[in-house]
Amino acid sequence: MIEITVNNETVNLDVEPDTPLLWAVREQLNLTGTKFGCGLAQCGACTMHLDGKPIRTCVTPVSVVAGRSVTTIEGVAHPDGELHAVQKAWIEQQVPQCGYCQSGQIMSAVALLANNPAPTDDDIDVAMSGNICRCGMYGRIRKAIKQAASMSSQRSSIQTDDAVQKEQVDRILNSETGPDIPVEVRNEPVSS
Amino acid sequence: MNKWSRRAFLTAGVLAGGGLIVGVAIRPGNRTPELAKLMEKSDEVLVNAWVKLSPDNRVTVIVPHVEMGQGAHTAMPMMLAEDMDVDWDTLSIEEAPAHEAYVTSDIARDFALPGKVPGIIDDTIKGAFIKISQFIDLQITGGSYSVRATGVRSMRVAGAAVRQLLIQTAAQTWNVPESQIRTDKSFLFHDRTGRSAPYVDFASQVVEQKASNTPELKPPSEFNIIGNNDIQRLDIPAKVDGSAQFGVDVIVPGMKYATIKAPAVFGSKIKKIDGSAALQKNGVHAVVNLGDAVAVISDGYWQAKKAIALVKIELEETGYEALNTAEMLDKFRADLDLAVLNGDEIEDYVSGDARNALSAASLTIDAEYSVPYLAHATMEPMNCTALIDGDTLRVWTGTQNPLGTRNALAKEFGFEPHKVSVHNQYLGGGFGRRATPDYPIQAVKIAQEMPGVPVKLIWSREEDTQHDHYRQAMVSRFKGGLDVNGAAIAWENQFHEKHEPVEAPDIPYAIPNKLIHYTDSPTHIPFGPWRSVDHSIHAFFTESFIDEMAVAAGDDPYEFRRRLLRDQPRIKKVLETAAKMADWGRDLPAGWGRGIALHSSFGTVVAQVAVVDVSGGDLKVDKVYCAADPGYAVSPDGFTAQMESGIIFGLTAALYGDITIENGAVKQSNFHDYPMVRMNTAPEIEVRIINSGEKLGGGGEPGTPPIAPAVANAVYAATNKRFRQLPIQL
Ligand code: FES
Ligand code: FES
Numbered sequence: 001m002i003e004i005t006v007n008n009e010t011v012n013l014d015v016e017p018d019t020p021l022l023w024a025v026r027e028q029l030n031l032t033g034t035k036f037g038c039g040l041a042q043c044g045a046c047t048m049h050l051d052g053k054p055i056r057t058c059v060t061p062v063s064v065v066a067g068r069s070v071t072t073i074e075g076v077a078h079p080d081g082e083l084h085a086v087q088k089a090w091i092e093q094q095v096p097q098c099g100y101c102q103s104g105q106i107m108s109a110v111a112l113l114a115n116n117p118a119p120t121d122d123d124i125d126v127a128m129s130g131n132i133c134r135c136g137m138y139g140r141i142r143k144a145i146k147q148a149a150s151m152s153s154q155r156s157s158i159q160t161d162d163a164v165q166k167e168q169v170d171r172i173l174n175s176e177t178g179p180d181i182p183v184e185v186r187n188e189p190v191s192s
Numbered sequence: 193m194n195k196w197s198r199r200a201f202l203t204a205g206v207l208a209g210g211g212l213i214v215g216v217a218i219r220p221g222n223r224t225p226e227l228a229k230l231m232e233k234s235d236e237v238l239v240n241a242w243v244k245l246s247p248d249n250r251v252t253v254i255v256p257h258v259e260m261g262q263g264a265h266t267a268m269p270m271m272l273a274e275d276m277d278v279d280w281d282t283l284s285i286e287e288a289p290a291h292e293a294y295v296t297s298d299i300a301r302d303f304a305l306p307g308k309v310p311g312i313i314d315d316t317i318k319g320a321f322i323k324i325s326q327f328i329d330l331q332i333t334g335g336s337y338s339v340r341a342t343g344v345r346s347m348r349v350a351g352a353a354v355r356q357l358l359i360q361t362a363a364q365t366w367n368v369p370e371s372q373i374r375t376d377k378s379f380l381f382h383d384r385t386g387r388s389a390p391y392v393d394f395a396s397q398v399v400e401q402k403a404s405n406t407p408e409l410k411p412p413s414e415f416n417i418i419g420n421n422d423i424q425r426l427d428i429p430a431k432v433d434g435s436a437q438f439g440v441d442v443i444v445p446g447m448k449y450a451t452i453k454a455p456a457v458f459g460s461k462i463k464k465i466d467g468s469a470a471l472q473k474n475g476v477h478a479v480v481n482l483g484d485a486v487a488v489i490s491d492g493y494w495q496a497k498k499a500i501a502l503v504k505i506e507l508e509e510t511g512y513e514a515l516n517t518a519e520m521l522d523k524f525r526a527d528l529d530l531a532v533l534n535g536d537e538i539e540d541y542v543s544g545d546a547r548n549a550l551s552a553a554s555l556t557i558d559a560e561y562s563v564p565y566l567a568h569a570t571m572e573p574m575n576c577t578a579l580i581d582g583d584t585l586r587v588w589t590g591t592q593n594p595l596g597t598r599n600a601l602a603k604e605f606g607f608e609p610h611k612v613s614v615h616n617q618y619l620g621g622g623f624g625r626r627a628t629p630d631y632p633i634q635a636v637k638i639a640q641e642m643p644g645v646p647v648k649l650i651w652s653r654e655e656d657t658q659h660d661h662y663r664q665a666m667v668s669r670f671k672g673g674l675d676v677n678g679a680a681i682a683w684e685n686q687f688h689e690k691h692e693p694v695e696a697p698d699i700p701y702a703i704p705n706k707l708i709h710y711t712d713s714p715t716h717i718p719f720g721p722w723r724s725v726d727h728s729i730h731a732f733f734t735e736s737f738i739d740e741m742a743v744a745a746g747d748d749p750y751e752f753r754r755r756l757l758r759d760q761p762r763i764k765k766v767l768e769t770a771a772k773m774a775d776w777g778r779d780l781p782a783g784w785g786r787g788i789a790l791h792s793s794f795g796t797v798v799a800q801v802a803v804v805d806v807s808g809g810d811l812k813v814d815k816v817y818c819a820a821d822p823g824y825a826v827s828p829d830g831f832t833a834q835m836e837s838g839i840i841f842g843l844t845a846a847l848y849g850d851i852t853i854e855n856g857a858v859k860q861s862n863f864h865d866y867p868m869v870r871m872n873t874a875p876e877i878e879v880r881i882i883n884s885g886e887k888l889g890g891g892g893e894p895g896t897p898p899i900a901p902a903v904a905n906a907v908y909a910a911t912n913k914r915f916r917q918l919p920i921q922l
Contacts, residue, residue: 039497039652140836
């Protein structure tokens with residue numbers, strides 16, 4: 001059993017320790033908003049936040065996140081149900097097409113804005129280029145990020161009453177370093 | 193106004209609780225148990241658009257197309273709501289179940305009988321074609337058909353008919369002339385007497401009315417909903433909070449997970465497997481030999497994925513084990529040569545005498561172009577959940593062809609068709625890939641191993657890349673002839689392997705002598721429709737070669753095209769609009785270039801100008817201007833999004849897309865070696881819509897074909913170097 005916090009709830013995962021967080025969350029917790037796209041840290045569909053930072057969960061073993069706090073797309077809106085500014089901007093700009101990449105895009109964008117409330121185009125390129133949108137909605141994503149940045153009513157994305165976590169969150173919010181993504185690229189056997 | 197009218201048969205029924213259901217029938221036909229459940233009346237009809245009015249005056253539209261990002265689940269109800277005057281905020285949609293009654297016969301009809309059909313015989317033709325389309329299992333979403341066929345022929349007619357029935361009923365009840373009744377937002381009004389009532393008040397009486405077979409449709413000048421940019425896509429809220437359910441998200445109680453590994457070389461058969469090591473792993477329930485692939489069933493995807501690597505597989509030889517891309521291209525070239533030598537080319541489009549004109553021309557040029565194989569790389573890898581329970585089969589998946597999938601499964605596994613249900617989910621990208629039912633068939637084969645247990649098959653990205661149904665590789669050869677004045681007088685084009693749509697290789701230009709011909713050159717690589725099918729291939733070829741002719745004529749590529757469009761005012765206007773948007777002719781910095789391309793597909797005319805920057809030594813697409821005439825954009829923002837999407841999709845092919853064959857198998861496996869345009873490489877895109885009022889065209893595909901030639905032409909403008917092969921690699 002591996003204990004982690006997901007969207008502010010403590011859960012126990014009964015999986016092998018090398019199981020990627022993505023599959024544990026989708027199959028054990030039935031939180032299917034986070035998607036599988038590549039399994040190789042190449043597309044960003046599986047992005048969640050680990051202690052506030054975006055990670056590619058398809059290559060993050062659950063053992064790495066034991067005892068830590070994870071946020072998924074299902075935990076991005078405010079607890080009262082109000083959508084996050086990024087989600088609102090996504091609707092406003094009519095971003096999604098098929099929608100499959102969008103949970104990951106939104107998680108990357110939320111983390112970007114938490115770090116950098118007024119990102120430049122270059123900042124957006126750096127933060128968002130790990131997320132593929134096969135439907136090609138990059139222009140709309142860029143506009144939506146800028147719109148979310150300018151929404152005056154933007155509330156903090158991370159809801160926690162835990163003092164320790166708050167401290168951690170503040171530290172991340174104030175740190176100069178961008179999102180760090182634990183990436184272990186696996187060389188998958190591709191043929192028999 | 194009357195040009196919008198269509199004959200239609202209506203059927204109406206009362207729903208439990210006093211609601212109303214109305215269907216637009218294509219022809220009288222067989223009633224089915226599934227439809228009977230929806231109806232209490234016994235009229236016998238085949239219906240392809242349904243509208244339900246519930247006791248609280250809310251409207252539900254049943255849409256016979258799947259949602260794969262193209263906005264069909266919004267554009268279809270918009271068209272119905274417009275002519276019915278529905279309060280948009282109370283409208284919801286349901287996707288039609290995989291059932292014959294929802295056959296999208298209009299697709300079959302338009303493929304077989306393109307062009308205009310006199311209204312009076314419309315019904316007869318539809319009657320004939322629904323038979324054909326049932327026969328070929330079409331409930332397909334593809335060919336950019338949702339809006340242009342189902343929307344126009346069924347949704348609008350259904351909406352108009354229901355509104356007319358309601359007005360008739362209200363007029364009788366209130367004892368006032370029909371002409372004095374107006375409708376707005378699901379209410380009926382008689383202003384002189386100050387009376388008003390919600391639609392549903394008249395629901396039970398409506399079924400007694402006789403409907404007109406030619407309900408009057410609104411003229412575009414009265415549109416409130418169609419063409420309204422404030423209407424938001426209905427599927428978007430669920431796509432920003434993680435609640436939208438795609439095929440891969442389906443949870444069926446007691447479900448197990450499976451993954452698959454197919455032999456690398458297409459067509460390989462498995463001689464035997466040794467799954468003993470895999471079976472010893474925790475949570476593994478079965479290792480299944482499917483003959484052409486191996487599957488592992490386990491408690492979770494990760495366990496299945498780890499275990500499948502342990503299965504030892506022995507294969508039969510196919511004879512393709514030594515085949516590589518280079519040899520395949522050589523074979524294409526040899527087959528082209530042979531066809532000319534033997535004189536057995538198949539003529540495609542012919543006018544005048546191109547070969548004579550070429551020999552008489554004062555200047556001729558020739559060139560050979562090629563494109564590689566391409567995978568679809570939908571964001572959501574192939575997946576399907578299947579449950580076999582006695583003589584019934586249930587599958588949950590995202591498919592572009594629910595009915596075809598149901599019938600393919602029934603046939604393959606010997607189920608009665610009505611014992612097979614396909615629960616279609618949102619599609620994480622279709623692009624043509626999800627029109628082929630290979631993955632549901634696999635899922636059912638795997639589920640046969642554990643009857644009574646639902647099994648979810650998920651492909652890895654590697655399987656998805658290496659076992660796609662690919663856009664074909666193609667070689668295409670051109671000869672162009674110019675007269676002394678630099679006017680184009682001859683065009684010869686030869687290629688191999690023709691698919692659909694038939695007009696893809698044709699050109700709109702007034703070149704008097706034209707010979708387009710092809711030959712067969714089959715390979716062992718599975719073919720599948722890829723966003724715009726043959727259009728994206730031929731547009732690269734023809735729009736690059738016309739550019740070469742312009743250069744040979746010493747002419748400006750835009751002016752050269754424009755002159756050749758003198759008989760095509762609609763197309764010319766689109767070209768001119770794109771050029772104007774891009775400020776064609778204005779100077780660019782050194783190392784920059786501008787390229788133009790034009791291509792019509794699925795009834796929509798699109799011209800694009802790409803602006804590229806190669807000053808740094810690598811190719812950067814800075815900006816794309818796109819002008820498009822879809823006849824009339826039902827959802828302007830949705831159409832714009834489709835253009836943006838199509839451009840990025842085509843740009844990925846132009847810059848990176850390259851599936852190569854090595855030793856009979858696909859070499860690429862994931863996004864690291866099959867790269868995509870990303871945020872940092874995506875150009876800014878500006879779209880302008882021209883509503884010409886012509887017959888409605890599609891949106892999902894027509895944005896893709898022009899971008900590759902526009903970029904290649906821009907690179908030529910910047911570098912004087914002609915790239916005749918995709919992807920463009922400086
Ligand atoms: S699934 Fe693609 S990065 Fe994780
Ligand atoms: S919306 Fe389809 S992949 Fe991004």
